[in-house]
Amino acid sequence: MDVNAQMETTDRVASDELERLRAEPERAIQDEYIVCLECGAIKFEPLWRHLRDAHRITVETYRLIPVPGGSGPRYNPRTALQPKNTSRKQRESAQTAERREQISAARKSVRPGNGRRGGWKLSAGFRRTRSRQALGRPLPGRQSVSDADLAMQRLQGKTGAEIAKALNRNRGGVQRRLVRMGSTTEASLSEHGVPITGKWVNELCADFGLNKRQLAKACGVALPTLIGASSPKDQDRTLSVVMAKKLLGWKQQATKEFCFSQYGRWPVREFLRSEIEVVRELHGELTAGMAGLREWQRSDEHGAGAKDMLDWLCEHAREEKAAQDRSEIPGKKFRTLLNLWPNIEKLFSTKAASALKRARPNELAAELLAKSYEVAPHRIRQVLDGQVQPRDPQSMRALVLARPSGSSRGKGGRRKLPADQRQYAKIALTVEQELPRMQRGMQLAAKLKRDDPVGMTAWKSKLIEASFSPQEADAILASKTTMGATERCIAIILRVKLRTVQTACSRFRHTKGSAQS
Numbered sequence: 450m451d452v453n454a455q456m457e458t459t460d461r462v463a464s465d466e467l468e469r470l471r472a473e474p475e476r477a478i479q480d481e482y483i484v485c486l487e488c489g490a491i492k493f494e495p496l497w498r499h500l501r502d503a504h505r506i507t508v509e510t511y512r513l514i515p516v517p518g519g520s521g522p523r524y525n526p527r528t529a530l531q532p533k534n535t536s537r538k539q540r541e542s543a544q545t546a547e548r549r550e551q552i553s554a555a556r557k558s559v560r561p562g563n564g565r566r567g568g569w570k571l572s573a574g575f576r577r578t579r580s581r582q583a584l585g586r587p588l589p590g591r592q593s594v595s596d597a598d599l600a601m602q603r604l605q606g607k608t609g610a611e612i613a614k615a616l617n618r619n620r621g622g623v624q625r626r627l628v629r630m631g632s633t634t635e636a637s638l639s640e641h642g643v644p645i646t647g648k649w650v651n652e653l654c655a656d657f658g659l660n661k662r663q664l665a666k667a668c669g670v671a672l673p674t675l676i677g678a679s680s681p682k683d684q685d686r687t688l689s690v691v692m693a694k695k696l697l698g699w700k701q702q703a704t705k706e707f708c709f710s711q712y713g714r715w716p717v718r719e720f721l722r723s724e725i726e727v728v729r730e731l732h733g734e735l736t737a738g739m740a741g742l743r744e745w746q747r748s749d750e751h752g753a754g755a756k757d758m759l760d761w762l763c764e765h766a767r768e769e770k771a772a773q774d775r776s777e778i779p780g781k782k783f784r785t786l787l788n789l790w791p792n793i794e795k796l797f798s799t800k801a802a803s804a805l806k807r808a809r810p811n812e813l814a815a816e817l818l819a820k821s822y823e824v825a826p827h828r829i830r831q832v833l834d835g836q837v838q839p840r841d842p843q844s845m846r847a848l849v850l851a852r853p854s855g856s857s858r859g860k861g862g863r864r865k866l867p868a869d870q871r872q873y874a875k876i877a878l879t880v881e882q883e884l885p886r887m888q889r890g891m892q893l894a895a896k897l898k899r900d901d902p903v904g905m906t907a908w909k910s911k912l913i914e915a916s917f918s919p920q921e922a923d924a925i926l927a928s929k930t931t932m933g934a935t936e937r938c939i940a941i942i943l944r945v946k947l948r949t950v951q952t953a954c955s956r957f958r959h960t961k962g963s964a965q966s
Contacts, residue, residue, distance in 0.1 A: 460491040474516060474523040480533045486523065487511075495531040594618060596763035597756055599626055600787060606638050606690050630763055631770040631784045637687035638697060641821045642788040643727060645693040647684035650675065652723035653700060658846030667849060668699040707848050708840065710879050718824040720832060722839040728818060728832050731785065735814035738782035741765070743810060755794055762787045792820045876953035880939050887935040890917055890925045 462470065467489040470477045477484040482493050487504050497508045504511075512524040529536045594616050602612040609624035616623070638645050654664055661679070665672040670692055678688055688696070709716045720728070745761055765783040772780070786793060796817055812826075815833075819826040831837050893915055897908045905926070912922035924937035936954065940947045 461489045462491065464489070468517075471517055472519075478528075478530075478533060483530060483532055486514075493532065495529075495535065497530065595760060596626065596630060596767070597759040599623065600630065600632075600759060600763055600790065603627060603632055604788070604790060629770055630766045630787070631773075631781075638690060638693040639788050640697060641727060641818070642731060642785045644687050644788075645697060646687050647679040650679040650688070650696065651684065653696065656721040656723050656840070656842060656845065657703070657849055658842035659849065663850070664696075668695050670695055703845075703849060707845060718822065718828060719840055720837055721845075722842070724822075725832055725837065725839050728822075728829060731818060732811070732814050732829075732833060734780075734782040734785050735789075735817055736810045737780075738786045739813040739817070740810040741783075742786065743808075743813070755797070758793075758797070759790060762790070789817060789821060792817055795820060876939060876945070876950055880935055880950065880954055883935050883939060884931065887921075887925065887938065888931045890915070890921065891928075891931045891934060894925050 462484055467484075467486070470484055470489075471486050474486060477486055482491050483496055484491055485496060485499060485503075487500075487506075490499060490503070492499055496511075500506050500508060500511050508530055509526070511530070512526060512528065513522045515521065516523055524530070598616065599612060602615060607615070609627055610620050612618075612627075613620040613623040640649070643649070650664075654660065657664075659667070661676055662672055664670075665675045674692065677683065678686075678692065687693075704721075708719045708721070710719060742758070742761075746758075762783055766787050769780050769783050796813070815826045815829045818829045822829070828837075890912060893912065894908060897904075897911055901907055908926060909919070909922045912925060913919060917925065920941045921938045924941065925934045928934035928937055932954070936947060936950045939945075940950045
């Protein structure tokens with residue numbers, strides 16, 4: 450008897466074990482051997498030869514035999530009928546062969562010679578190093594760097610050369626990987642996930658009602674540089690880090706001074722015209738991106754760490770950039786999420802995983818924008834519903850021109866306004882915001898006085914039902930004009946004297962009139 454016949458008669462599983470294996474065919478394929486479900490033979494090689502010689506059937510027919518008591522076949526058409534170690538060795542061999550072909554092609558792309566007559570021959574070590582750099586692989590003795598590591602360095606405002614130096618990598622390879630993720634090789638900053646470009650400068654001028662000369666003087670930036678960066682030809686290019694820091698710092702300080710109103714004990718954030726447009730645009734992109742991120746989080750194919758989430762965002766950002774390069778419908782949802790990664794990390798670290806899985810994508814997008822703008826989520830929803838009116842550029846211009854700008858020479862900072870003048874500016878801006886609301890209150894009070902001439906208590910209760918506080922209702926009923934009622938209410942809310950509010954309003958109207966003229 451030959452060796453194969455002897456193995457078939459001796460190396461077999463028991464009949465009861467064979468019945469269990471037929472009910473669970475996946476158990477028949479082990480690391481070192483595979484069991485034939487027709488006769489129970491144990492094989493240490495691919496099963497196709499045994500099926501052909503012993504049972505006269507093909508591999509395809511063997512896979513399609515139904516499971517006893519089940520409705521499906523034994524194996525799917527792509528299941529390898531051989532031991533798992535054999536499949537693993539074949540896969541590693543194929544990857545090694547493919548890698549050798551790529552390195553060989555990269556070596557051929559490195560041409561010897563440097564332009565001189567006759568040229569000079571490159572060493573084998575140099576060609577090997579250049580070929581690994583061209584493939585984006587780490588040099589010998591270095592650890593691999595993922596896209597998440599590059600993204601973290603990029604979010605800090607570093608250039609491609611600085612990232613390559615910090616991570617000990619080749620500059621060209623790092624820049625190519627940044628471009629594939631939709632980023633730029635130059636250092637740049639972003640605000641609320643939107644890169645700061647020349648178009649952003651033009652919107653900043655429109656929001657505050659300033660021209661380029663006034664903005665350059667207020668921020669301490671050279672006027673020719675600002676004009677060149679915001680010209681129609683270069684308005685889509687990102688600004689340098691130095692200029693972006695100056696403009697962004699000035700905008701944040703001006704927003705903190707003039708875009709927060711005091712309603713009772715809580716400050717309320719007001720929005721500029723461009724900010725309202727950006728919030729509405731970003732909310733749609735972030736909703737689509739958060740939907741994909743939530744579905745990924747619900748799956749069980751990942752560890753729920755921050756590094757895995759950032760790798761997932763980088764991978765989808767590369768796919769978006771590749772689709773845009775193929776002239777397909779471009780999208781920026783994952784690239785926007787990548788730019789807002791610090792806020793995403795805070796959001797997912799503060800909320801429980803179960804709450805995130807139950808939350809809707811639009812709610813998560815609103816919370817993400819709320820963290821970026823440092824406001825409550827319901828304020829973002831008010832902006833989306835059109836309940837928030839943008840700041841008047843002329844009013845913002847009057848307030849900005851009323852404060853002295855810092856000198857661009859030397860290291861001295863901006864000179865601050867005296868405390869009383871800063872208080873007057875904030876009071877006047879609050880009065881201007883409250884005027885439309887108080888006008889509605891005065892109209893309601895006039896109607897109530899006509900309908901019920903003697904019902905003082907009824908008037909106050911009706912005003913309270915119309916979303917006015919008791920102090921505001923008393924001020925409306927005690928005043929004869931809308932401005933008088935507004936000044937009384939602001940004095941009560943801010944806890945200042947009525948004379949201070951009247952002085953602030955008179956100075957503000959004078960400044961605003963001179964600015965408009």
